[in-house]
Amino acid sequence: MRDPPRPCRGQILEDIVGFIDDHLMPLVDEGLGNSAYLLDLGDGRALAVDASRDLRALRAVARRRGLTVAYAADTHLHADFLSGAVQLAYDTGASVLASAAGVRAFPHQDLADGDEVDLGGLRLRVLATPGHTDEHLSFLLLDDGRELGVFTGGSLIVDSAARTDLLGADRTEELARAQYRSLRRLATLPDATAVWPTHGAGSFCSAPPGAERTTTIGAQKQTNPLLAAPDEDTFVERLVASLGSYPAYFARLTEANRRGPAVLAGTPPLPALDAGQVKAMLADGGQVVDVRPAAEFAAGHIPGALSIPLRDQFATWLGWLLPDTTPLVFVAGDGQDLAEVVWQAYKIGYERLSGHLAGGMSAWLEAGHPQTTTAFVTADQTPDGPYLDVRQETEYAAGHVRGALHLELGDLAGRAGDAPAGVVVACGHGERAMTAASLLERAGHTGVTVLDGGPADYAAAHGTKLDATEGGAR
Known part of the structure; x- marks a missing residue:
């Protein structure tokens, strides 16, 4: 008896695309340039990959689809945001999937190269892909042995690979060579395999500009200049040459993620402060952060205030320009969302939020205090x-x-x-x-x-x- 005909490459690709469209939901943080993923496992449960501590978007999608997060996987110890895995474990009982080499200080399932996790039909196969970090893992999603896609975190990203200098200049080349081997390993997957990176355009973890946030192994073989490098030395030279500056707070979050962020009960409060309280806080070493649009700040602001307009990139500049130990008070304009201020601060570990100026600049001026214009x-x-x-x-x-x-x-x-x-x-x-x-x-x-x-x-x-x-x- 003849074996049934094997599906053609085009049909395989079509099937994979159809599955992804039906089951995988990317959650893009435009400000940090990252993507988290929520995978519908088909039985009311879901897998979250590289979820941020700001879980508002993930929770909204899960609620809309009637899903409970059963697994929370982290590809690596993130430097640019606090992980939401600990919070998901607390909220839904999710099993945290992470590298054993990360030595995390909270309950999780230790994983190493070659391990597999049964998701209830679908499976995750663990691939050790060091380079961006020492303990970096990629998660290959399998359906009855067929490779559907791979969550590559900060290893293979669209047309590049994530930076290798976060552990210090003395280790940059060593990790770049590890990144070379990891990308070569991922390139051996079938061409139709979807690639789901965490870092994308806008990320200071070294992603090039561009609109695409996901890709395939086959496409990367055609377009990724690092995969096109003829040898390891050329790869290292190209990757290291692409490294620009990155926010100061990156130096703190790896360890914070290893320890595990504190569990939160809802949106943390941002108390209303009157002008006198704000003035006293400034005298005691606090810092005013004015989140209004640039034109409003220019028209009049508290002397010494730092202007960081509330937009997608707010967290990046807050973390780059101020230490996390300084008490912060915020000046907002009419209609600005104070919860957005709080979550952008908390997702990068800024928790010393003293409050906001009640009544805004009008209250400051009515109290007889001076302002500065620009x-x-x-x-x-x-x-x-x-x-x-x-x-x-x-x-x-x-x-x-x-x-x-x-x-x-x-x-x-x-x-x-x-x-x-x-x-x-x-x-x-x-x-x-x-x-x-x-x-x-x-x-x-x-x-x-x-x-x-x-x-x-x-x-x-x-x-x-x-x-x-x-x-x-x-």
Whole structure:
């Protein structure tokens, strides 16, 4: 008797795509540039992969589909956010799946290379893929032995691989060589295997720009320049050359995730404070963070306040510019969501949130306290003085105003003295530039102007040109 015909490659790919569309829900954090995943196991249970401590979106999807999270898998000890696995274990009794080599200090199922986890029909096979971290795992999803997809965390990502310098400069090359071997191992999976990375565009864990957040093994063989490297040395050279700066808080969260974040009972409170309480907190070493849009901050703000507009990237700049030990009080505008402030802070381990100014700036002024204003103008209104670009190195290299001074925003607090007097501060649109101006003002600078726009606007208004740094754009 003949064996039944084997399905063709196209049919296999179609079946996998259909399964993914029906069962897998990516949950994208646009600010951190990461994706978590919720996998519907088909029996009312779900698997969560690399879930953040901010579980609002995951819970909403699970609730809508009638799912209970039964498994919470972490591919590695994250540096850019606190894991939600401990919270899921508390909330739903989820079994935490994680590397034995991570030596986590909370209950979890220790996993090592080659282990398999029965999800009730579907299975996860553990692949050790060190490089981004020492204990990094990838999770290969199997259906009756067929490879459906692989959760690659910070190993193979779309057209790149995650950075290898988070454990120190002295280990960067060693881990890059481990990353080479891990990517080569993943590349041996069938071409139709879906690739579900955690780090994507916008992540400071070294993802290139681009809209795609998932891919396939076959596609990466065609487009990933690291997989195209002819040998290990070339791979290491390319990967290390792509490494830019990253937020200061990354140095703290790996250990915090190893210990396990504290369990939370709902959204942590953000008490209302009157103007007198805010003034007293400032006198006692606290910091005001003004989350209003840049234009509102410019029109009037508490002297010494740090401007970090509440948007997707709020957590990144909070964690980059302030220590987690400083008591924080927030100034918000009408209609801004204070719960969003709280969750963005808590997902990166910032818990010393003293409160928010009740009544906003109106209450501050009514109490007789002074305010500071900052010039925020369009390109045709900016003076011809020195121009400070605070964008990331790759952005600056891709195109900048001729003669511009360049200091990344993340470095500016420690180098405020390098900024000349009467400077025009600029970024891509104005938000980071306003943050930079608030840092400069706090350091004693006066007469700072912020460009409401980007380098192309300035160049056109001032009759100058944009320069690019050779080899700088990635």
